[in-house]
Amino acid sequence: MIDAVGDEAVVELRVAELADAPTMLRLIHAAFAARPPVDPPAAALSETLADIEAHLVEGYGVVADVDGVPAGTLLLTPRADGVVYMHRVSVHPDHRQAGLAAAMVRGAAELAADLDARWIELLCRREFPQTLRWWQRHGFTIDREDDLGHILRRRLPxxxxxxxxxxxxxxxxxxxxxxxxxxxxxxxxxxxxxxxxxxxxxxxxxxxxxxxxxxxxxxxxxxxxxxxxxxxxxxxxxxxxxxxxxxxxxxxxxxxxxxxxxxxxxxxxxxxxxxxxxxxxxxxxxxxxxxxxxxxxxxxxxxxxxxxxxxxxxxxxxxxxxx
Ligand SMILES: Nc1ncnc2c1ncn2[C@@H]1O[C@H](COP(=O)(O)OP(=O)(O)OP(=O)(O)O)[C@@H](O)[C@H]1O
Ligand SMILES: [Mg+2]
Structure with missing residues (x-):
């Protein structure tokens, strides 16, 4: 999966392997640490290498390389009801740039579509209305509420x-x-x-x-x-x-x-x-x-x-x- 973003940077999306887990953990921690603190804190912050490896065994990960350097990642966990749950959507603070997160989400949706899922879902913390609007601009709508925030979903391609x-x-x-x-x-x-x-x-x-x-x-x-x-x-x-x-x-x-x-x-x-x-x-x-x-x-x-x-x-x- 290759995606051109902007004029110069080349964003390459790939499906993560187990060996990517340390890189993914680093990206996830960096991205979540850069967000305003929330109560209770994001589970991502206390996640360990073993957790990421477990996610990759039961599901999938996507890594986005910008000019060959890992810059973003996310995790996908397929469920039995035709829904793929997307979590830990992370862009490293040094790599915030137009289109990177959107390219990652597009790649994730394609991967989920290849898995024959019908929907992709995620949790958006209630504390971040701006983030909610970003997801809405990218076609996600609020499906229901849970303790921590909105459950957003989007139909898969x-x-x-x-x-x-x-x-x-x-x-x-x-x-x-x-x-x-x-x-x-x-x-x-x-x-x-x-x-x-x-x-x-x-x-x-x-x-x-x-x-x-x-x-x-x-x-x-x-x-x-x-x-x-x-x-x-x-x-x-x-x-x-x-x-x-x-x-x-x-x-x-x-x-x-x-x-x-x-x-x-x-x-x-x-x-x-x-x-x-x-x-x-x-x-x-x-x-x-x-x-x-x-x-x-x-x-x-x-x-x-x-x-x-x-x-x-x-x-x-x-x-x-x-x-
Ligand atoms: N399966 C295919 N589907 C579409 N085009 C194909 C396929 N196989 C070969 N081609 C060829 O690939 C080229 C696609 O060119 P086209 O101009 O449609 O691409 P484009 O996405 O509009 O490019 P650009 O980004 O330059 O606008 C054509 O020469 C077409 O004949
Ligand atoms: Mg054209």
Whole structure:
């Protein structure tokens, strides 16, 4: 799992091995010690190496390396009810940077989706309303309360196998069947992952004017419908440094009567709408499980917000699998 964050730093996410436990313990202690004290104190602070090792035996860990240096970690514990419990979400204070925690959580959600879980949950201490808002911006909602805080949960992405570029095109076309005017799609994935290919399929499915090309030099392009349906607004946020610059594109004006797809929108475009479809494209090679010749991709699709609460995205996986 590789994730580009910002312009320079390369964030690499990996599934922890038992040998990572000492590093994870150090990161967890550093991150939790940097938080304002709470009563009772976070259990993380008194956790030992044996505890971390036990967590790794019964579940999974994720380690985020920034330019090769371990900078963040988290633990995942699968439960029998289709929920993966995420805990000890830690970013070392020396490595606080835009997007790192979000990249870790995205990786964690993918890992949990690969485990066939339906939900990811975590505890957010009641003392930290700002942290609660961060989780809410990242699609988590309060499910219930417990003694120490809110139990937050988020639906896990549906995973679609996409062996070829044609399949990616078809996935985009199937996606069109689920979308309507006002919908926002945020597409993530490294250079050449297939975001534009997916958008081309989407444009075909929506029956909008083409050609849909990589809008890297033009930040956004409007493709009107040929059939009186919603148009497609195709945005490339790669060169945008901030959500404020995205606002300058004035997408709000077209949002309501179009389908809007933002490439490289993660971390920037969430503010455009509380309802959105997040599409994260991963290459087989990123996952270290092919020789590099394979052109396979895994696409993780998750809906965030009330708009998507009752939409069955599983149809995308089924359609993908039957071709
Ligand atoms: N399974 C696959 N899915 C999608 N694209 C594939 C696949 N296999 C090979 N490809 C090729 O990979 C390339 C993907 O390019 P595309 O422009 O869609 O990526 P992108 O994510 O938009 O890149 P950028 O970050 O530069 O905008 C295309 O040349 C496509 O033919
Ligand atoms: Mg592109």
């Amino acid at each position: 549906v995973r679609v196998e996409v062996p070829t570029a044609d399949d990616m095109h078809r996935l985009g076309a199937s996606l069109a069947g689920l979308l309507r005017a006002g919908d926002l799609v945020i597409a993530t994935g490294e250079l050449g992952a297939g975001k534009t290919t997916l958008t081309q399929g989407l444009g075909e499915g929506l029956q909008v004017d083409g050609p849909i090309i990589s809008p890297t030099f033009v930040l956004s392009r409007i493709h009107p419908s040929r059939v009186g349906g919603p148009g497609l607004v195709h945005v490339d946020a790669y060169r945008l440094g901030s959500a404020a610059e995205l606002e300058d594109l004035d997408l709000d004006a077209s949002l309501a009567d179009s389908v809007t797809l933002v490439e490289w929108g993660a971390g920037l475009a969430e503010g455009l709408s509380s309802d959105r479809l997040e599409v994260d494209i991963r290459r087989d090679a990123d996952r270290g499980d092919t020789t590099g010749e394979d052109e396979g991709r895994q696409v993780y699709v998750v809906g965030v917000g009330p708009r998507w609460a009752t939409v069955d995205l599983g149809v995308l996986a089924v359609e993908g699998a039957t071709r």
